[in-house]
Amino acid sequence: xxxxxxxxxxxxxxxxxxxxxxxxxxxxxxxxxxxxxxxxxxxxxxxxxxxxxxxxxxxxxxxxxxxxxxxxxxxxxxxxxxxxxxxxxxxxxxxxxxxxxxxxxxxxxxxxxxxxxxxxxxxxxxxxxxxxxxxxxxxxxxxxxxxxxxxxxxxxxxxxxxxxxxxxxxxxxxxxxxxxxxxxxxxxxxxxxxxxxxxxxxxxxxxxxxxxxxxxxxxxxxxxxxxxxxxxxxxxxxxxxxxxxxxxxxxxxxxxxxxxxxxxxxxxxxxxxxxxxxxxxxxxxxxxxxxxxxxxxxxxxxxxxxxxxxxxxxxxxxxxxxxxxxxxxxxxxxxxxxxxxxxxxxxxxxxxxxxxxxxxxxxxxxxxxxxxxxxxxxxxxxxxxxxxxxxxxxxxxxxxxxxxxxxx
Amino acid sequence: xxxxxxxxxxxxxxxxxxxxxxxxxxxxxxxxxxxxxxxxxxxxxxxxxxxxxxxxxxxxxxxxxxxxxxxxxxxxxxxxxxxxxxxxxxxxxxxxxxxxxxxxxxxxxxxxxxxxxxxxxxxxxxxxxxxxxxxxxxxxxxxxxxxxxxxxxxxxxxxxxxxxxxxxxxxxxxxxxxxxxxxxxxxxxxxxxxxxxxxxxxxxxxxxxxxxxxxxxxxxxxxxxxxxxxxxxxxxxxxxxxxxxxxxxxxxxxxxxxxxxxxxxxxxxxxxxxxxxxxxxxxxxxxxxxxxxxxxxxxxxxxxxxxxxxxxxxxxxxxxxxxxxxxxxxxxxxxxxxxxxxxxxxxxxxxxxxxxxxxxxxxxxxxxxxxxxxxxxxxxxxxxxxxxxxxxxxxxxxxxxxxxxxxx
Numbered sequence: 001x002x003x004x005x006x007x008x009x010x011x012x013x014x015x016x017x018x019x020x021x022x023x024x025x026x027x028x029x030x031x032x033x034x035x036x037x038x039x040x041x042x043x044x045x046x047x048x049x050x051x052x053x054x055x056x057x058x059x060x061x062x063x064x065x066x067x068x069x070x071x072x073x074x075x076x077x078x079x080x081x082x083x084x085x086x087x088x089x090x091x092x093x094x095x096x097x098x099x100x101x102x103x104x105x106x107x108x109x110x111x112x113x114x115x116x117x118x119x120x121x122x123x124x125x126x127x128x129x130x131x132x133x134x135x136x137x138x139x140x141x142x143x144x145x146x147x148x149x150x151x152x153x154x155x156x157x158x159x160x161x162x163x164x165x166x167x168x169x170x171x172x173x174x175x176x177x178x179x180x181x182x183x184x185x186x187x188x189x190x191x192x193x194x195x196x197x198x199x200x201x202x203x204x205x206x207x208x209x210x211x212x213x214x215x216x217x218x219x220x221x222x223x224x225x226x227x228x229x230x231x232x233x234x235x236x237x238x239x240x241x242x243x244x245x246x247x248x249x250x251x252x253x254x255x256x257x258x259x260x261x262x263x264x265x266x267x268x269x270x271x272x273x274x275x276x277x278x279x280x281x282x283x284x285x286x287x288x289x290x291x292x293x294x295x296x297x298x299x300x301x302x303x304x305x306x307x308x309x310x311x312x313x314x315x316x317x318x319x320x321x322x323x324x325x326x327x328x329x330x331x332x333x334x335x336x337x338x339x340x341x342x343x344x345x346x347x348x349x350x351x352x353x354x355x356x357x358x359x360x361x362x363x364x365x366x367x368x369x370x371x372x373x374x375x376x377x378x379x380x381x382x383x384x385x386x387x388x389x390x391x392x393x394x395x396x397x398x399x400x401x402x403x404x405x406x407x408x
Numbered sequence: 409x410x411x412x413x414x415x416x417x418x419x420x421x422x423x424x425x426x427x428x429x430x431x432x433x434x435x436x437x438x439x440x441x442x443x444x445x446x447x448x449x450x451x452x453x454x455x456x457x458x459x460x461x462x463x464x465x466x467x468x469x470x471x472x473x474x475x476x477x478x479x480x481x482x483x484x485x486x487x488x489x490x491x492x493x494x495x496x497x498x499x500x501x502x503x504x505x506x507x508x509x510x511x512x513x514x515x516x517x518x519x520x521x522x523x524x525x526x527x528x529x530x531x532x533x534x535x536x537x538x539x540x541x542x543x544x545x546x547x548x549x550x551x552x553x554x555x556x557x558x559x560x561x562x563x564x565x566x567x568x569x570x571x572x573x574x575x576x577x578x579x580x581x582x583x584x585x586x587x588x589x590x591x592x593x594x595x596x597x598x599x600x601x602x603x604x605x606x607x608x609x610x611x612x613x614x615x616x617x618x619x620x621x622x623x624x625x626x627x628x629x630x631x632x633x634x635x636x637x638x639x640x641x642x643x644x645x646x647x648x649x650x651x652x653x654x655x656x657x658x659x660x661x662x663x664x665x666x667x668x669x670x671x672x673x674x675x676x677x678x679x680x681x682x683x684x685x686x687x688x689x690x691x692x693x694x695x696x697x698x699x700x701x702x703x704x705x706x707x708x709x710x711x712x713x714x715x716x717x718x719x720x721x722x723x724x725x726x727x728x729x730x731x732x733x734x735x736x737x738x739x740x741x742x743x744x745x746x747x748x749x750x751x752x753x754x755x756x757x758x759x760x761x762x763x764x765x766x767x768x769x770x771x772x773x774x775x776x777x778x779x780x781x782x783x784x785x786x787x788x789x790x791x792x793x794x795x796x797x798x799x800x801x802x803x804x805x806x807x808x809x810x811x812x813x814x815x816x
């Protein structure tokens with residue numbers, strides 16, 4: 001907790017207000033010549049967001065720090081108001097969340113992938129010839145059926161795509177991070193698991209468990225070809241994060257479709273509301289659970305997905321589809337509504353980027369920036385300016401009148 | 409002192425420039441439908457500020473941190489360039505300043521209010537039936553006439569409005585904060601004064617004094633009805649702040665009408681220039697004392713006052729009145745002129761708010777942002793961007809060419 005966090009906590013008043021955070025994943029984009037210098041948000045027909053914009057303020061958010069491109073983990077932690085540099089979530093944990101695994105505080109998770117070993121145990125192919133997913137699933141099933149426990153820890157094995165899988169160690173007093181067992185180069189043996197911090201007893205315990213896991217797992221795979229070994233990376237424990245409800249005095253619900261975002265929401269203690277598969281269904285579910293929660297995190301994946309593919313038209317259509325569904329949400333208009341992304345995923349870049357994402361915020365106390373539309377270029381002119389994404393929650397809380405006056 | 413403070417201090421050069429900070433208290437507002445989406449600043453006729461704007465730059469300032477609504481204390485400390493989170497001024501001190509009391513460094517000040525006690529000394533009404541101000545004045549006079557000293561400390565008692573008053577303890581080695589003696593609920597006795605930090609010898613000494621004060625004061629009130637007791641809150645000492653002159657190498661004068669702002673200026677060592685009652689008189693006084701000071705803090709209360717009342721028309725007129733008087737100041741045009749507020753007090757909210765206030769800065773080195781007017785929406789487009797109010801002093805110093813080049 002920083003001094004500023006303390007100040008926010010001390011000023012926080014309970015509220016009956018409803019706050020909705022609508023995340024168009026990777027919505028931010030670049031105006032380039034190939035698309036007549038228009039972004040998908042500019043090119044899309046968005047009558048409902050346009051309407052909202054007339055009673056809203058805008059700005060742009062630096063997802064982490066200038067020039068830093070975030071993954072989904074830091075991107076969402078910042079949106080949830082956690083400092084994405086101070087609150088690091090290991091890649092093993094993110095990978096586990098992405099596979100839909102439910103992690104418990106203290107669980108140690110590792111990204112693993114099958115590899116090929118020669119007779120001396122030296123790595124000959126770090127990706128085992130990129131085996132197919134069904135082979136990976138069979139091998140994970142084999143390991144899982146034979147290994148339920150190592151030492152005092154429960155072991156959970158979950159296949160991913162291709163040669164990738166995840167292993168979770170669940171037991172008392174475990175800690176990460178543990179250095180990768182991946183030697184990074186072929187011709188070397190699998191590295192022993194070693195704590196990143198030699199003085200952490202919990203990490204030593206976890207490293208010992210991982211080495212013990214190898215002792216029982218490698219013999220099970222010894223006759224497999226080409227996947228007779230495996231490497232582990234990003235071995236980390238689920239961090240102990242103050243829950244969203246503790247931090248903001250808001251009871252949060254997550255309305256997401258994809259496991260990764262449900263997992264990230266769960267990491268901060270949000271309730272996952274299962275069922276809806278489309279944005280229309282998500283908004284309808286919001287109407288149903290309106291009375292039961294104070295804060296609604298509504299995640300929309302397709303803007304990012306089409307940005308990753310560099311598919312401008314599809315990204316534009318995805319924005320239009322969300323806009324068309326927006327009136328459902330507005331049937332019970334939240335007191336504070338924020339629409340933004342967790343980062344930009346510009347079509348010309350076919351991937352996440354560091355470009356600040358636009359944000360729109362509307363409440364009875366937002367006034368208006370008199371902008372006709374919600375776009376990147378418009379957002380540059382808004383009264384929110386360019387700010388760090390981790391402060392969005394504080395802006396939303398203020399607009400819900402959740403902060404007492406500071407000082408006399 | 410932070411590393412950045414040190415840097416500024418090391419780069420500071422003496423100047424013959426004159427700097428004027430004109431504070432329209434609570435000037436920032438919201439564009440809402442009820443007022444045709446115009447703020448008072450937008451609706452007001454301000455030919456003189458418009459003229460100034462053509463040779464000025466603009467921006468908006470976050471008074472404390474995103475979403476935080478400041479009281480006058482933190483709002484002005486930030487304008488004076490002090491970090492409003494690091495430099496906390498207790499409510500007792502602010503209350504004393506607001507009543508026009510002159511505090512000395514180390515003085516411990518308490519907000520007090522009369523209450524009613526039953527025969528066992530239990531609080532039956534925490535506000536003594538909200539007695540009238542004249543009763544409060546009589547009771548304070550009674551206490552003050554009988555108690556001049558407690559232990560080694562001088563005692564100063566000053567009535568406020570209704571049931572409220574202020575007590576100051578002046579003596580060597582005293583410190584705050586002290587926990588409230590207000591039990592917060594009726595049916596309980598007055599709490600003993602206890603240091604907030606048990607390890608502070610100065611706070612223990614102050615707490616002992618307060619308890620000794622109760623010993624002599626309660627018998628004096630025992631036959632009064634309904635105000636036969638009193639409670640104390642926000643008990644704090646005047647913080648030891650580096651003076652404005654030490655910090656900036658500028659000799660400052662305060663031209664304010666209301667006691668609170670004179671008090672806040674005095675807290676940082678500004679000279680209070682007494683006399684003027686209207687903004688015209690304040691500007692005329694500025695002309696008279698032009699040669700004697702380097703920095704002029706000119707405070708205008710009415711924008712805030714009418715914002716608190718939600719009176720759009722009156723707030724608009726108050727802005728126009730200041731604008732009409734501005735040519736007086738410009739007879740001896742300061743080298744650097746900044747016009748802003750200490751926070752926003754939007755009419756639709758009838759109170760202070762967190763919305764960044766607009767700021768205009770003009771000097772021979774400001775260039776211009778080519779904005780025709782000084783308004784919230786215009787300020788969004790200015791080259792100062794949105795910045796923390798505590799940096800305004802540094803912008804003003806730079807525009808007075810008070811900083812040497814950093815590094816070769």
